[in-house]
Amino acid sequence: MLDRPGTADLLALAVETLQERLLPHLKGEDKLTALLIARALTIAQADGSDDHARQHSIADIARLLAIPPADDLPVAKKQLAAAIRARKFASGTPEAVRLRDHLLSDTAARLRLVNLKYMAARQRRAESSV
8 A cells, every 4th residue: 555645744735835835926816815725724634633632622621620521622611711700720820820821722723723824934933943
């Protein structure tokens, strides 16, 4: 059997090629269309690995709240929001630090879908500083 790249690898290559090689040469409506295609490809890529990320996020929220995991992510997020509103995370505690880390990670994941070019550049900068 041939060693072929997986779906996620192919989508990543398509997005990178579109952003790095094609977008700089496009103008006007063609550039807007290419940006929409890049966004759609990135969302498709995220959906492919979304189940693992969703389960990880549910488990992370359950650990933060010290409760059994919820059935789905929207329920877990509602539970977390209720705990935040009820001020269950005292400032300066390890729990508050873990909450902040979770929220930053979740926000970065959302930004990767919304602002493709910025997050790709930021990731390259972070990788080059290692």
